[in-house]
Amino acid sequence: MKLIHCGDIHLDSQLTTKLSKEKAQERNRELWMTFEELVAFAVQEQVQVILICGDLFDTDCPANYLVQEFFELVEEHSQISFFYVRGNHDRKKFWKSEEALPDNFYVFKTPFQQYKYGKVTITGAQCEGESLEEDLQYLQLDENQYNIVMLHGMAVNTLQQDSTEDQIPLLKLQNQGIDYLALGHIHTYEKYVLDQRGCYCYCGCLEGRGFDECGEKGFVYMELWEDDFSLRTQFVPFGKRRVYVIDVDVEQCVSSMQMVRRIEETMENSMVREKDYVRVRIVGDLPAEVEKNLSYIESAFWDSYYYFEIEDKTQYAIPYDAYQNQKTLRGEFVRLVEELEIAEEEKNQILRFGMLALSGEELPECN
Ligand SMILES: [Mn+2]
Structure with missing residues (x-):
């Protein structure tokens, strides 16, 4: 039977x-x-x-x-x-x-x-x-x-x-x-x-x-x-259709375009087919000044899959040690944030925006 x-x-x-x-x-x-x-x-x-x-x-x-x-x-x-x-x-x-x-x-x-x-x-x-x-x-x-x-x-x-x-x-x-x-x-x-x-x-x-x-x-x-x-x-x-979540390490990337290239390489070597759902999770440590535009990265793949999205799991690597004894505004700022009793992820965001602001960059949209 x-x-x-x-x-x-x-x-x-x-x-x-x-x-x-x-x-x-x-x-x-x-x-x-x-x-x-x-x-x-x-x-x-x-x-x-x-x-x-x-x-x-x-x-x-x-x-x-x-x-x-x-x-x-x-x-x-x-x-x-x-x-x-x-x-x-x-x-x-x-x-x-x-x-x-x-x-x-x-x-x-x-x-x-x-x-x-x-x-x-x-x-x-x-x-x-x-x-x-x-x-x-x-x-x-x-x-x-x-x-x-x-x-x-x-x-x-x-x-x-x-x-x-x-x-x-x-x-x-x-x-x-x-x-x-x-x-x-x-x-x-x-x-x-x-x-x-x-x-x-x-x-x-x-x-x-x-x-x-x-x-x-x-x-x-x-x-x-x-x-x-x-x-x-x-x-x-x-x-x-199948659903995939794929981690892509973008640690050495210094721009969104390089991240797109890195994702393309990973996708080419994957099982994912055009008709599938894809979430790419970008991971790795990035310096604060890296240009990272999630919607640009996402749009590069929109037409290639049934559904595509990016999840940002990258971390901004703040070299705490380098600022330990610096008598500068940056040093003061890094030490202040380091001592805050908040989640690491939040510290990371604050540090990133702070460092960008201190280098005279315009701030990306923050939630
Ligand atoms: Mn059920």
Whole structure:
């Protein structure tokens, strides 16, 4: 039997913090198209079951047309069974009545409701705040079955009282007969041992949408042999675009133009493709008088990538020692700032602007 474990598709995302309205719309269509492609992959590989582990939609109230398209896609593929648990982003049901759901779309109306699929049992529950721990009393698995459990939330060893996240108490899921705990919520693929019998796995999201979702995203392709319950899983990188954060050391650069050149060199030797999201983090120590124009640097790359931004992590290297005994205005200023009880980063900014002012330079815009 072949299955796909996916989740965190986040259809109908805002995406406007980084992208223009038009691009955000385009990207939202891409999120949908990638999901369609996942279903096409399932057809091609003769997958029988698709597990969707929450956050199918980014919102409690997704656009009608998307809900319609989703159900149409499900109905068009009656040979595939779709199982779905809701996540923290799509906590509410996006259907009007359970009777109207497609026959091959399965939801868990009561905690840990079970569906039998030959020797395979698929069970799941919605993680809604504190309820999961109580709901665990309803988890009763037949150890002669291959047991897949679907949940959405943060797997923890001990429950944190002050956490606002949906927490999955891992220790209480051990030795319950679980073979594969299919999880959603963490946007990166991760797979671990649960107990002597089973494993737990986050499939990650299907597409990166922001800089907290770097690298390869995709889904888990599962092949299960029902005669001996052996399982082979494989993470399948998917999605149209990838998100990268790349550090570029600009320490020896004395101008913005040199920084651009340095970034170009780094990008040429990277895996980044034109269609990707890129954040270049410039790092290194710079002397105070270096000309550094972030918007100039950024604009040099705007047309080369789907999205490009610069994050400035450079430090102005102030040679404190050199000013230690200097009886000059500069010496006095450096010593004064050095003694201030403020964050190093703030000191650094003050020193830079001060040194620039003392050399008669015009001050760049400061926040
Ligand atoms: Mn989530």
